[in-house]
Each structure stands twice: as structure tokens, then as C-alpha cells.
Amino acid sequence: MEDQKTIKYLQVLTLKLGDDEYGIDISKITTIIENNYSVTRVPGAPEYIQGVINLRGDIVPVMELRKKLKLAHAEDTEETKIIVVNVEDMMVGIKVDKVLEVIQLDRKSIDEISSADDEEVKGYFMGLGKYNDRVIILINAEKLVKE
């Protein structure tokens, strides 16, 4: 049954990478954890996978969103967090610079992304949302994890 609200709004968790603001559909998010887990490197894993951590008994890979989106490197800070998403029974932790808040994005305000520097990276996004004065790049969690 379609909740009337869900048709109009998309609930999004906003986060920051550098100066840019991104958003992930909250229905894909399992939990947000601190960046104080011991990460075990995995030989043969893609470059943007830092390694795996022990999250309460489950082995969860950690993806550095900066690397995946081909942005410049930045050191971890105290504000760095890991957002654990669940896509088709796959849990993946996504490391970001800063987690902001959950907002209700009016679907009507979402525009298509017309151009991007990198076609591959563009595939991870599902649009540009506008919230007050902020421009939020919406990440397609499924594509991010599956491709």
C-alpha cells in the first residue's frame, strides 16, 4: 500500500564529502557507526574497499566513498562516520566525511543530473535534490553497491 507521503517525499540522510552534500535514501540504511573499528585489509578487493570490519559478529566491508566517486583523498577526522547500507542482503559500510541529518525531500524538486565529469560516477547518482538553499546529490545506493 502506497503511503501518500511516500509518493510525495523521499526521506534522505544527508552527508558531506568535502564541500559537497550528498544524500542516501534512508530506507536503504541499516545503521551509522563511528570510524573506530579495526579494518582488515582484503587482498584482491577493489581499490575503494578499505577492508572489512567486525560489526557485532558480522563481517562488513568498508567502502571509501571518496575513492568510489573518484574524488581527491582526504584524511579521516573525528567527524568521519560509516553509514551501513543494506542492498539485496549485502551489507556495506560507506565511509563519509560527515553525517548531517535526515530530511524530507519533495520528489518534485528532484532534477535529473545532466552532465558529470565522469560517466561511471554519474551512474551512481539518481538526481539532484533541492532543500531550502542546499543542493543535494542523491546517491543510488543500489547502483553504488552493485556496480
Place this chain on the structure above:
Amino acid sequence: MDKNQYLNIFIEEASENLQNLNQSLLELENNPENISILDSIFRIAHTLKGMSATMGFNRMSGLTHVMEDVLQGIKDGKVKVTEEIINLLFNSFDALDGYVKSIIDTGDEGDDDNTDLINVLRNVLSSGKLSEVAGNTRKNDEQGISQSKINVDAFTQNAINKAREMDMNAYEITVHLDKGCVLKSARAFVIFKTLEMYSDIIKSEPSVTDIEDEKFEFSFTVIVISKYDRDFIEKELSKITEVEKVEVNSLEKTGEMLVKTAKADLKTTTASKHTLDTGARQADKTPSKNIRTNKTVRVDIERLDVLLNLVGELIIQKSRLEDVYKDVSKDKNQVQVYEETLKHLERIINSLHDAVMKVRMVPVEVVFNRFPRMIRDLSKELGKEIVLSMSGEDTELDRTVIDEISEPLVHILRNAADHGIEKPEKRLELGKPEQGHINMRAYQEGNNVVIEIEDDGQGINFEKLKKSAVEKGLATAEQVHNATEKQLLDLLFLPSMSTADTISDISGRGVGLDVVKTKIESLSGTIDIETEVGKGTKFIIRLPLTLAMIQALLFYIGEERYALPINNVKKIVKLKTDEIKLVQNKEVWLMDETIVPIVRLDKVLGVPRESQPENTVQTVVVVNKGDKLYGLTVDRLVGQQEIVIKNIGKYLSNIRTISGATILGDGKVALILDINYIAQ
């Protein structure tokens, strides 16, 4: 008990009943006159009807009701049991199966009304046989009558009613996109935006998220409330590019549903579909679906008693330990008691562990029971006569393995039916019995469970295999010429390998056996093939009995910790640098008479190193892979430990050098190396 618990019980019992129904239908097919089988089927349908009605699954109970009527008709002699009737019953079974699967996935039976299936069943009742109803429904479709049906639930109906009271209009709008439309979700988005200018959308099918994810073919339907009139909205929507057709239907207060004659194709074994596939029904309806064990387990009471007793003993020993600890330093005697208690504890914990593992064991029957029906369908599809016999279905496997093993088994079975067994005429020519035989056997052998699939078909043609391998560039002519039988058979497990002349839908697209091998290896199992041209082929799968814990060797490479199953470790030696020789540019060690190739693990795993350690002594772990030995270099040994194998997760499951992960005492993750790929 709350609804969820009712649901779980329902799922279990419904699944069991469906399994029995499947079995009985197969028996009926071979004995159409047998009254007791008929009675049995009738009873099952009756039970299912009651169960589903109680849970409010009206579609399911409706279908079973009509099935029951047909079965009664057969019992009364009004309906004759023909092959078509049997097929019809099988189709009904598939539909019921679909409902239950939907319930398992979503808790709801889904939106498929199976109207044409029900119509055919009703027709059979009134006319006593299968008539031209199928033809009629198809004709309607060709005329392109598209009145679509959206499930108008209470919430939506309420909204519609309110709207009508306020003198607003309610419409059901179906938009058909151009077949050439590429960015369907974007186009849909534009349509939605337009609609929102003139109306409020209160329901959409498929759901908005599904539309965003392009989970629809070329049309979707929405229910809207608007001040504007029909024609206006129709016109506005039709203006949008790539919109082929727009249908706007007015909705009245309560209860107007427009019924569509969905496309039906009773010849196939799938149940009827809507043009609008709801998400839950996207599930593949062919029998090759992965069998998922339920979230609940039926456990032998005796096993639970054993567990309970062990826990009791554990508690006792723990108390003793606590008491002793207080006095341990003061009294020498107490130290001995302390140590004895510790030993007891260890023994009990081991037994407890075994007992719990036993609870996780499930008989392979759970996986095997779908196969007879699958082979029956396959035989019809392929025009061959195939008989499947199974034994050892009570052999048990760990639940995690059971879930994963069904897909590979299905594939091998299909291979046997498709490539192995010859067509009846050919078999007669060869002096074989017309019916092909496939034998599935499961049994325990030491620490393993063995599953064999043997057919009496044409066997594997090595000449064709060699030719195919060379053609596909998988090996050179010289290599295949010198290869042993085993090496040639190994070629079959390479991706893109297929010796079928025609690629049938079932198998032979060349993506099969390598996936099977990968799956089985991921379960720490092995797969072997024995074949004889003209006589048949046998696949032998070996799986470890317990999956979750192994004895492992832990060691450091650089600053990183890794684990290796002890099973594979033959020896650990410390070699002086001059004992490692170079032969044809490869490092080896001469162990007595045997040449052991050296594998530099730090290089293979890309372990970051600050500087090359200038050691005069190198620790080497000698492992065996099959009958070959390899020497793996490690830096520091930690020791031997029993570790719990944890799945490394779907995301990283394709990394071949790593077979899993474990969580060590300090909470950190250590990776378990896979001998098969480390030692090359």
C-alpha cells in the same frame, strides 16, 4: 500468539501440504484411476482452502475452492482424468505455490487473481472437459482491450469516495509508453509531474519506487483525484512525448473494479501474469528457484533434550569452578580440582557444540523433493523419457549448505537430462532401454556428505571436448593432445565451455558448470566427474559435514594476520636462504626427493612491507593441494586454533584467494586463505 507466529505456522504447514500435493499429483499422473490418490489430493486441497481462508488469503482459498470442485467432479465421474486435466492441476499447484512464495517473501499472497486459471477450472466443471476457453481469452487480448485492474483497497476507495462527495473526479489512468522509450523512469517522472499539476495521485501500480527503478514493462496505472475532466487530462498526458496511449477511466464510489482478461498461456507451466507485474511476483516461476529453508526449524525432541542436559552440566561445572577459584591459591588439592573441572568443562563444551551443530542439520530431502517434478517437466519439454530415482534423502547437511546446494544440483540434473540422456529413438537404436535413467544418491562418507548424480546417457565425448576447447581458445591443440582424462574433464568447469550443438534454453549456454564449481568450492566442497562414452556420466559432489568451525593455523605476514585450514597443512619448516633454489626462474625447495614450489605469500597477497626483511631463516608452511605440495612463506607463526568461519559477505565473495573470515579473540578480523587459489 500474534499474527506473525500464525504466519510462520501457516507457511510451514502450507509448504508441507504443497509438497504432499506435488507428490500426489505425480502419482496421479501415473495412476489416473487410483481413487485413494484422488482422495488424498482432495483432502490436501480442502486443508489448504481452510488454512488460507482462516488467514484471510482469499485468492488462495478461492483457487483451492474451485480446485476442490473440480476434484469432486472427477470423483463423481463427471470429469475425466486426461493429460490436460493433469496439466491443469499442475498449473493450479504452481499458482498455489506462487501464493505461498509470495507469502513467505512479503507476508501477503500478492495481487495475482489467476482469473483465467479459475475460469478454465470452472469451465472444466461445467463441460466435463477442457474446452475452448483458452482460445477466447487469447482472442480478447489480440483485440487489445486494455482495461487494467488496480487493486482498489480500503484506503484508496475511501479517498475516492471522499473525492466524489466533494464533487471531484476520480480516475484510473493507464499510460502506455512507446516501446522504443529508453529512459522509462525519467519519462514516467515527467508524466507524474504533469499529473500532479492537474490532480492528486493517490495510488500507483507498480509502486512509485518500482517505477523509479524501471520495474515495469511499458505501462503503469495510477489512480488520481482531480477537478479537471477526463478528456482534458487525457489530452494533456497524450501531449507528452514517447507516450503511446493514455486510457482514462472514471471511478465511481465503492466497488467499481474493471477486470482485465490477462494474457494466458496454459501450455506453459507458469501461472497467468498481469501486464503490470507487482514486485512480489517478479520471482522466477520455473522450478529452478533456490530452495530456501524456513526461518523456523523442526527439531527432534531428543536432540533438544541432549542440549538441555549438556547445558545443565555446564552450569554445574561453572559453579564448581567459581567455588574452587576462591580457594585455589591456598590449597594444592584445590588446584587439581580446578584443573579437572576445567577439563570437564572443555569436554562438555565440545559435546554442546556438536549437539548444536546437529540441530542445524537438515535432511537433503528438502532439496531433493522438487526434482521429480522438475524432471517430469523437463522430459516433456525435451521430448525424452526420463526416470529419476533418488536414495539417501535422509542424509543430513548443515542448513547453510542446504540453501546453497540446490542450484548446483538443479543445473547438473538439467545437464544430464539435456546433454546426457539421448532421445528415445536414439536410445533404442543403441540398444538401450527407451527410458533414460538418472540416479541421485546421497550418503555420508567420513567427514563428508557425498551426493552423486549418475545418468545412463551418452557420456562425455572427449573428441568434441578437445575440439571445443581449442576452438574457444581455452587450450592449444598440443595441450589437449597431451592432456589426461582428468585434465580434459576439468576443462568443462571453465566459463564459456559447452559441447552442445544447439544451445537449448535449459543449459548449454556455457555459463553453467563453472558457476556450479564455484558454488561448491565456496562451501568447501569438491566436484568430480566420471564418464564413459556411450554408457553415461556421473557427477560426484563432496561436501564437509560441518561448515562453521575448523582447526586453523594462524600466522603473520608483515603486520597482517591470516589463517589456513589445518587440513591442508602437511609440515612447517624453517629454511635457510640457501635451501631455496631457483629452478627455471621459480623458487623451489628440495624436500628429500620431492620438489616443492615456493609461494611468496607476501607477494601473492600484496602485503605492504616497509623493507625487505633480511632474514637468514624463512618459515615455510608446506601445504597440499590435491596431491601436489606447495611451500608458503610466512613471517611469524601465531599457533593452531579452532576458529569460527564467517562468511565474508556477498560483496567480496568473488575474491578467490580468500575463502572466508574469522573473528579472533581480540575482536579483529583475520582472513582465511583458500589453498586452491593461493597455491598456483
